[in-house]
Amino acid sequence: xxxxxxxxxxxxIRRLPRYYRYLERLKDEGIDHISSRKLADxxxxxxxxxxxxxxxxxxxxxxxxxxxxxxLIQVIxxxxxxxxxxxxxxxxAGRMGQALAGYGRLNKSGFNIISIFDKNPKVIGNIVxxxxxxxxxxxxxxxxxNLVDVGIICISNDEGPMVAEKLANLxxxxxxxxxxxxxxxxxxxxxxxxxxxxxLTILSYKLREKKVIDGMVDEIIGD
Amino acid sequence: xxxxxxxxxxxxIRRLPRYYRYLERLKDEGIDHISSRKLADxxxxxxxxxxxxxxxxxxxxxxxxxxxxxxLIQVIxxxxxxxxxxxxxxxxAGRMGQALAGYGRLNKSGFNIISIFDKNPKVIGNIVxxxxxxxxxxxxxxxxxNLVDVGIICISNDEGPMVAEKLANLxxxxxxxxxxxxxxxxxxxxxxxxxxxxxLTILSYKLREKKVIDGMVDEIIGD
DNA sequence: TAGATTGTTAATCGATTAACAATC
DNA sequence: TAGATTGTTAATCGATTAACAATC
Numbered sequence: 001x002x003x004x005x006x007x008x009x010x011x012x013i014r015r016l017p018r019y020y021r022y023l024e025r026l027k028d029e030g031i032d033h034i035s036s037r038k039l040a041d042x043x044x045x046x047x048x049x050x051x052x053x054x055x056x057x058x059x060x061x062x063x064x065x066x067x068x069x070x071x072l073i074q075v076i077x078x079x080x081x082x083x084x085x086x087x088x089x090x091x092x093a094g095r096m097g098q099a100l101a102g103y104g105r106l107n108k109s110g111f112n113i114i115s116i117f118d119k120n121p122k123v124i125g126n127i128v129x130x131x132x133x134x135x136x137x138x139x140x141x142x143x144x145x146n147l148v149d150v151g152i153i154c155i156s157n158d159e160g161p162m163v164a165e166k167l168a169n170l171x172x173x174x175x176x177x178x179x180x181x182x183x184x185x186x187x188x189x190x191x192x193x194x195x196x197x198x199x200l201t202i203l204s205y206k207l208r209e210k211k212v213i214d215g216m217v218d219e220i221i222g223d
Numbered sequence: 224x225x226x227x228x229x230x231x232x233x234x235x236i237r238r239l240p241r242y243y244r245y246l247e248r249l250k251d252e253g254i255d256h257i258s259s260r261k262l263a264d265x266x267x268x269x270x271x272x273x274x275x276x277x278x279x280x281x282x283x284x285x286x287x288x289x290x291x292x293x294x295l296i297q298v299i300x301x302x303x304x305x306x307x308x309x310x311x312x313x314x315x316a317g318r319m320g321q322a323l324a325g326y327g328r329l330n331k332s333g334f335n336i337i338s339i340f341d342k343n344p345k346v347i348g349n350i351v352x353x354x355x356x357x358x359x360x361x362x363x364x365x366x367x368x369n370l371v372d373v374g375i376i377c378i379s380n381d382e383g384p385m386v387a388e389k390l391a392n393l394x395x396x397x398x399x400x401x402x403x404x405x406x407x408x409x410x411x412x413x414x415x416x417x418x419x420x421x422x423l424t425i426l427s428y429k430l431r432e433k434k435v436i437d438g439m440v441d442e443i444i445g446d
Numbered sequence: 447t448a449g450a451t452t453g454t455t456a457a458t459c460g461a462t463t464a465a466c467a468a469t470c
Numbered sequence: 471t472a473g474a475t476t477g478t479t480a481a482t483c484g485a486t487t488a489a490c491a492a493t494c
Contacts, residue, residue, distance in 0.1 A: 008458090009484080009485080011484090011485065011486095012485095013425060013428055014425060016422075016428075017418065017420065017421035017424040017425065018418075018421065020424075021403075021418070025404075028229045030358075035450080035451060035452090036451075036452075037450095037451080044407070046486075046487065046488095047451095048486075048487050048488065048489095049485090049486065051451090051452065051453065052453090052454090052486080052487090054451065054453095054486090055452095055454080059452090059453070061451075061453075062451080062452075062453045062493095062494065063450080063451055063452045063453085063492075063493045063494040064449070064450045064451050064452075064493070064494045065450080065451070065452085065494070066450090066451070066452085067452090079428065080424050080425075080427055080428045080431075081427040081428055081430065081431035082424055082427055086427065089344075095318070095321055095322040095325045095326075096322045096326070098318055098320040098322070099318040099319045099321070100419075102318045102487075103319070103419070103420075104379070105403065105419075105420045106420065106423065109423075109424060110419055111423065111427075122336075136244040149430070150423070150426065150427075150430070155326070173430060173433065173434075174426050174427070174429070174430040175426075176422070176423055176426055179247075180328065186266070188430045190426060190430050190433055191426075192422050192423070192425060192429075194419070194422055195240065195241075195244070196323075196326065196328075196417070197240065197326075197328045197332055198240035198241065199399070199415050199417055200234060200241075200329070200334065200373070200399050200415070201239075201240040201303050201305055201330075201332060202237060202240065202303075202415060203373065203397050203398075203399055203413060203414075204303055204304040204305055204309065204334075204373075204397070204417040205239075205302065205304055205415050206235055206397070206413045206415075207304065207372070207373075207396060207397040208303075208304035210396065210413055211396075215272065223247075229473045232460080232461080233459065234460090234462095235461095258474080258475060258476085259476075260474095260475080269462075269463065269464095270475095271462075271463050271464065271465095272461090272463075273460075274475090274476065274477070274478090275461090275463090275477095275478090277477095277481075278476095278477065278478080282476085282477070284475075284476045284477075285469095285470065285475080285476075286468075286469045286470040286474080286475055287469070287470045287473070287474045287475050287476075287477070288470070288476085289474090289475070289476085290476090353449060365477085428487080
């Protein structure tokens with residue numbers, strides 16, 4: 001009998017979506033099995049790491065053969081919880097809210113956007129990706145009558161934490177936060193804070209570092 | 224004399240934008256100095272880690288007093304290369320491209336969006352955030368006549384790597400990629416690949432894990 | 447069988463935490 | 471000065487890589 005519960009390290013979890021994406025692509029290309037060595041080449045990882053990572057999910061490999069792509073995809077999907085569809089609401093129908101509402105890959109991974117809310121009367125009633133923007137004042141009733149798994153907070157002011165608390169009180173257990181102030185996870189609610197600017201800032205650092213190494217700029221630590 | 228070049232670990236670099244954000248906020252609240260202990264409480268890190276991290280940038284603390292917020296902000300900004308403004312172009316004026324074009328925090332960190340391109344004739348000529356969408360065919364001339372530091376790829380098809388290569392040939396050295404296929408960094412070009420779905424997927428995993436721990440669901444590893 | 451490749455243990459490497467002398 | 475807090479070294483912890491017996 002298999003182990004009932006095995007804690008998977010967060011570092012591994014954070015790599016799983018990328019495995020999933022590459023494996024989906026390989027499967028689409030008609031590749032039905034792959035060795036850790038070849039997958040490592042494609043993904044620019046080490047074969048050793050891939051075997052260690054996949055072993056956290058169970059034993060799927062076949063000695064002398066490799067891993068079956070479709071089986072791996074299935075297991076990763078199940079581990080990540082994207083094998084079942086989940087209902088999502090968006091709070092904030094600004095540009096980012098609209099972009100996420102129309103983001104096809106969400107649906108592909110089982111996230112169904114079932115409603116979008118805003119507080120701006122000029123925006124309420126607009127159609128965004130086949131959904132009519134609702135008044136955020138009506139969210140209580142909506143959440144009571146619909147099973148909502150995830151709330152996406154897409155407002156641009158500092159009220160994210162307040163909105164998150166409201167959603168938590170309504171029973172929403174997961175928050176995907178795009179608003180500028182970090183939302184702290186609590187006993188009731190899981191959070192992923194997204195700050196797009198961080199990734200661009202890191203790019204900026206690396207660009208500068210490259211310029212220093214290439215001798216185009218003088219130094220990193222000044223004076 | 225100070226060291227001319229000190230390699231900062233990537234793990235530290237990836238935390239710097241978050242330090243920057245919190246310190247900016249503290250400064251806005253009128254806090255002009257802070258100890259590693261207090262900053263650790265606010266940011267939910269350990270004081271020890273903060274001191275280690277900041278020491279990678281130099282020695283700024285004052286014994287018995289702490290760190291000056293504004294000095295720290297300045298040093299982090301310089302390290303990350305956001306102390307100077309950088310010119311950015313966006314390729315792809317779809318919803319995500321538009322959202323990024325209107326994303327105020329980019330400007331705040333010194334990233335100036337100087338142009339936005341698309342290949343769709345229906346979109347070319349539209350005004351997005353005070354910029355007229357240009358025909359992507361005209362990008363060569365534009366880049367030759369303007370200093371462009373970063374290219375943001377916001378297309379939704381699989382042509383990201385091709386677009387990136389074109390930009391690299393035009394001399395753009397940094398790519399911020401939102402398109403679905405990973406762009407591989409090369410000798411000429413630095414890349415940050417962004418896959419928003421990954422962060423939502425991790426949220427999904429954590430939600431599931433929480434449900435298992437709370438006894439609302441049976442198991443993580445099936446069968 | 448022989449070749450390929452896994453699963454897993456051991457070795458290495460790096461990152462985080464703890465501790466404390468130095469010092470403002 | 472006494473109290474607070476840094477900078478830094480040492481200890482711990484965890485993640486990655488290497489190695490190889492097991493096995494298809």
